[in-house]
Every structure is written in C-alpha cells, then in structure tokens.
Amino acid sequence: MSHSESNIAIKVKNLVKRYNHILAVNDISFEVEEGTIFGFLGPNGAGKTTTISILCTLLSATSGNAYIAGYDCTKYPSEVRKSIGIVFQDSTLDKDLTAYENLVFHAYLYNVPKSEIKNRVESVLHFVNLYERKDELVKKYSGGMKRKLEVARGLIHKPQVLFLDEPTLGLDPQSRANLWDFITKLPKEHNVTIFMTTHYMDEAEVCDKIAIIDNGKIIASGSPEELKKIVGGDVVSITTKDNLYARKHIENLLKLEVLEKNNELYMTCNQGETCIPDLIRSLGDKVLSVKIQRPTLNDVFLKLTGKTIREDYAPESNSTKESIRAYRRKH
Numbered sequence: 183m184s185h186s187e188s189n190i191a192i193k194v195k196n197l198v199k200r201y202n203h204i205l206a207v208n209d210i211s212f213e214v215e216e217g218t219i220f221g222f223l224g225p226n227g228a229g230k231t232t233t234i235s236i237l238c239t240l241l242s243a244t245s246g247n248a249y250i251a252g253y254d255c256t257k258y259p260s261e262v263r264k265s266i267g268i269v270f271q272d273s274t275l276d277k278d279l280t281a282y283e284n285l286v287f288h289a290y291l292y293n294v295p296k297s298e299i300k301n302r303v304e305s306v307l308h309f310v311n312l313y314e315r316k317d318e319l320v321k322k323y324s325g326g327m328k329r330k331l332e333v334a335r336g337l338i339h340k341p342q343v344l345f346l347d348e349p350t351l352g353l354d355p356q357s358r359a360n361l362w363d364f365i366t367k368l369p370k371e372h373n374v375t376i377f378m379t380t381h382y383m384d385e386a387e388v389c390d391k392i393a394i395i396d397n398g399k400i401i402a403s404g405s406p407e408e409l410k411k412i413v414g415g416d417v418v419s420i421t422t423k424d425n426l427y428a429r430k431h432i433e434n435l436l437k438l439e440v441l442e443k444n445n446e447l448y449m450t451c452n453q454g455e456t457c458i459p460d461l462i463r464s465l466g467d468k469v470l471s472v473k474i475q476r477p478t479l480n481d482v483f484l485k486l487t488g489k490t491i492r493e494d495y496a497p498e499s500n501s502t503k504e505s506i507r508a509y510r511r512k513h
C-alpha cells in the first residue's frame with residue numbers, strides 16, 4: 183500500500199460480478215476514506231448486496247479488485263475479515279440465546295482476548311442501550327432491539343470498517359431514528375468507517391459520500407449536496423385536473439422538462455418562486471395543488487433514472503427527518 187492511500191479504508195477497482203447470464207455488478211470503482219460514512223444507494227436488484235458480499239469475502243468477484251484496509255479481498259481474506267464487522271439484511275442472531283450470550287459467542291469466534299471479552303461485551307451493550315435487557319432471550323426482542331444488538335455484535339472485535347446492509351429494514355420510524363442516532367456516532371466514538379446500503383433516501387443524508395447504483399453501474403457519486411446540484415434548482419410538483427393538457431402546456435410555453443409520477447407532474451425551476459405564478463397563469467383553474475421544495479436525494483434519483491428509488495416511495499416520517507436534522511446540526 184502506498185503512503186498516499188493510507189487513509190483509504192475501502193478501495194474498489196473495475197469490479198465485475200456475473201451470475202451466469204446476470205451481470206449483477208458491472209465494472210464499478212470507488213474509494214472510501216477512513217472515518218467516513220459511505221452510502222451505497224439503489225433500487226431492488228441494483229447490485230448492493232452483491233458488492234458488499236464481495237467486500238466481506240463471502241463471494242468472489244468475476245473480475246476487478248477490492249481492498250479493505252489495504253488488504254486485497256481475494257488474496258488476504260482472513261486479514262480482511264479481521265478488519266470488518268457485518269450487519270446483514272437477514273438477521274443471524276441466535277434467538278435461543280440471550281443478548282449477552284450472543285455477544286460472548288461472537289467475541290470467541292473473532293478471537294477477542296479472553297481477558298477483554300466481558301469488558302467489550304458490556305461496553306457495546308451500554309453503547310446500544312441494551313445493557314438492562316442483556317439477559318433476555320433474543321426471541322423476546324423487538325425488531326429494533328435485534329438490529330441494535332446486531333450492530334453491537336458487529337463492533338465487538340473493534341473492526342476498522344462496519345458494513346451495514348439495509349440496517350433499518352422493517353423498522354418503524356422511531357426505531358429507525360434511534361438506530362441512526364448511534365450509527366452516526368460510530369466514526370467519532372469508535373473510529374469506524376461505515377459502508378451502508380439503504381433504499382431510504384432521507385437516511386442517506388447522513389453520509390459523507392454517496393454512490394448511486396442502478397443495474398450494476400454507478401450512475402452518480404458525491405456528497406449529498408453535490409448530488410443535489412445535479413437536479414439544478416427547486417423541484418416544483420403540481421396536481422391538475424388534466425395532466426396531459428398541463429404537461430403539453432408546460433413543455434411548450436414554459437420550456438420545462440416534465441416528469442410524471444403517481445399522478446403528479448414534477449419539474450425543476452431555477453427559481454421556484456417565480457415559476458409558480460407562470461404555471462398558474464398558463465394553466466388557470468386546471469391546477470389543483472402546487473408544491474415547491476429544495477431537491478432531495480430522491481429527486482436526484484428521479485432525475486438520473488426516471489424512477490423513484492422505490493416505486494412505492496412515500497415521504498419519510500418526521501421523526502426520522504428530525505433525527506437526521508439533529509445529527510447535521512451537531513456536525
């Protein structure tokens with residue numbers, strides 16, 4: 183590893199993964215700096231879990247290279263495994279053991295020195311706020327508690343890189359907010375680099391850098407702010423009595439590009455405030471409602487792919503947004 187790369191925790195170069203005729207990962211390259219949160223975003227089947235599995239040495243690449251903490255994932259799998267913690271989409275906790283027993287078992291598996299096990303287990307239990315419930319069987323835990331315990335488990339051997347594949351999948355908004363509160367503390371408090379995947383665009387706001395993957399290809403990358411610049415203005419959305427008519431009018435008269443999603447028409451205006459009166463003037467009483475907002479990451483995705491990240495995308499709850507805002511205020 184050259185000196186200039188010493189602060190790169192993850193490096194992926196021209197990575198390809200083919201499952202028979204399916205090209206799941208199609209020549210992707212990226213780097214993740216130490217102590218940062220990297221978000222890998224994309225719709226179902228985009229290639230996120232496949233990429234994570236290669237980085238975690240659970241799957242071999244068809245071609246290309248991946249490095250964790252400077253170690254080649256193919257040549258030094260055991261070094262890579264020592265450097266990483268994993269929280270997967272599907273839970274792998276032993277439900278017939280207590281939380282405490284699960285963690286101790288995992289510590290043994292990862293060769294944590296015996297004299298340190300008790301301390302480490304207790305400290306991660308405190309960190310995720312489960313210390314009081316440590317002696318309950320995991321099968322009695324709620325979904326949110328299980329996820330937290332899995333994150334705690336992923337930290338037991340003090341990994342340099344923590345992989346989180348859809349960490350909040352299936353959680354209610356409050357548990358999601360809660361989980362994010364401590365995930366975002368990890369880089370500072372444990373000096374961990376985080377690689378996470380999510381479908382939820384609002385969750386990705388906490389990332390230092392994001393790569394958007396679609397059909398196995400990275401179609402954009404940058405900080406959330408950089409990505410939002412791709413949208414290039416305010417997003418105005420309207421509902422009308424006659425979308426076909428409205429669409430034609432907006433495209434012809436206002437020279438704006440219109441996208442239709444869930445019966446709403448979306449367009450980007452340099453200045454939403456002046457665009458709205460123009461819209462209403464030209465469409466008259468055909469307009470039913472108008473909304474204006476600063477671009478979100480979901481708008482970026484819509485702009486790049488013509489689809490929302492989840493076709494059933496629904497705006498996220500306020501509690502998640504609040505938690506994310508609180509996080510950003512602190513940084």
Ligand SMILES: Nc1ncnc2c1ncn2[C@@H]1O[C@H](COP(=O)(O)OP(=O)(O)OP(=O)(O)O)[C@@H](O)[C@H]1O
Pocket residue numbers: 201204205206224225226227228229230231232233
């Ligand atoms: N073991 C496998 N054998 C064959 N094809 C697979 C296998 N695993 C994944 N695929 C295919 O590879 C593509 C990428 O899948 P992957 O699981 O990486 O997507 P993903 O981005 O994690 O999706 P999701 O958001 O649904 O978790 C999909 O077309 C999927 O069907």
Ligand SMILES: [Mg+2]
Pocket residue numbers: 230231232271347
């Ligand atoms: Mg997946």
